[in-house]
Amino acid sequence: MSSFALVGNPNTGKTSLFNTLTTSYEYVGNWAGVTVEKKVGDLKNGGGQLVDLPGIYSLHPLSRDESVAAQYLMEESPSALINIVDASQLERNLALSIQLLEYGRPIMLGLNMMDVAESRGIHVDPLKLEELLGIPVIPLVARTGKGSSQILSMLKEAPAAAMPEFKLDYGTAEPAIAEIEALLAPIPGLPQHRWVALQLLAQNPVILQTLETTLNMNAVKEIVMRGETELQQAGQKASLADWIRTVRNGYIDKLCTAAMDRSSQKPHNLT
Numbered sequence: 440m441s442s443f444a445l446v447g448n449p450n451t452g453k454t455s456l457f458n459t460l461t462t463s464y465e466y467v468g469n470w471a472g473v474t475v476e477k478k479v480g481d482l483k484n485g486g487g488q489l490v491d492l493p494g495i496y497s498l499h500p501l502s503r504d505e506s507v508a509a510q511y512l513m514e515e516s517p518s519a520l521i522n523i524v525d526a527s528q529l530e531r532n533l534a535l536s537i538q539l540l541e542y543g544r545p546i547m548l549g550l551n552m553m554d555v556a557e558s559r560g561i562h563v564d565p566l567k568l569e570e571l572l573g574i575p576v577i578p579l580v581a582r583t584g585k586g587s588s589q590i591l592s593m594l595k596e597a598p599a600a601a602m603p604e605f606k607l608d609y610g611t612a613e614p615a616i617a618e619i620e621a622l623l624a625p626i627p628g629l630p631q632h633r634w635v636a637l638q639l640l641a642q643n644p645v646i647l648q649t650l651e652t653t654l655n656m657n658a659v660k661e662i663v664m665r666g667e668t669e670l671q672q673a674g675q676k677a678s679l680a681d682w683i684r685t686v687r688n689g690y691i692d693k694l695c696t697a698a699m700d701r702s703s704q705k706p707h708n709l710t
């Protein structure tokens with residue numbers, strides 16, 4: 440059966456959308472090992488199951504609660520992800536989106552809070568985002584259900600239409616990424632190796648822990664040390680984790696410049 444997941448920052452409208460997209464039946468329990476509610480529902484169009492993942496700002500979890508989403512991505516192989524972003528805070532929300540695009544499963548972007556963005560004078564161009572990211576981008580107002588039928592029909596066609604071909608160039612870090620990918624090659628059942636390699640280089644504790652017994656961690660450490668030496672020789676005084684973040688932020692800057700018009704944005708305290 441097809442299985443989909445809602446992923447995004449806290450308070451972006453995931454649960455509102457979950458309630459609109461699913462029938463009243465839902466399985467409610469806890470995620471393994473944590474007291475975080477697990478919500479799974481059946482899609483209204485009979486297209487499969489939908490999981491409402493806990494809100495996160497990054498895949499690099501700070502708490503056990505936050506680790507649920509990273510663990511889910513590491514262990515499951517969802518038919519597609521629905522990344523819900525707050526259109527009025529697009530730049531901040533995209534930090535997570537980049538990591539989800541790199542995950543290498545079909546993904547669509549639900550551009551929610553379009554009403555809030557418009558009322559603040561922030562104009563986001565869904566078509567431009569779609570063109571630049573290479574995935575479906577659906578404008579939403581989850582509070583009223585606007586756009587939800589488009590999400591449902593997209594989910595039916597999802598895997599083909601929403602498979603991302605997203606690849607940022609991490610420059611000096613590319614050899615380290617390739618070396619980690621080579622270490623991952625013999626391990627079965629992993630998500631896309633480039634995504635796992637990037638998460639390892641960024642020291643994501645969930646991914647490190649999951650691979651503790653199957654991956655040669657000393658070899659990983661050596662690759663990280665060599666990679667950081669190369670960064671320093673290239674004049675970039677950063678750890679690999681910092682460097683990866685810098686590259687992503689540079690891309691997000693360009694994306695926002697191209698797909699967002701803030702020239703008529705109203706000061707926050709006047710809205």
Ligand code: GDP
Pocket residue numbers: 447448449450451452453454455456494551552553554555579580581582583
């Ligand atoms: P979650 O934390 O991502 O699950 O977000 P929720 O679905 O709980 O929504 C957080 C708050 O934002 C709630 O008060 C919702 O009613 C509100 N909300 C959700 N979507 C929209 C939207 O598109 N526009 C507006 N104005 N409010 C929304």
Ligand code: K
Pocket residue numbers: 449450
């Ligand atoms: K909430």
Ligand code: MG
Pocket residue numbers: 453454455
């Ligand atoms: Mg919620």
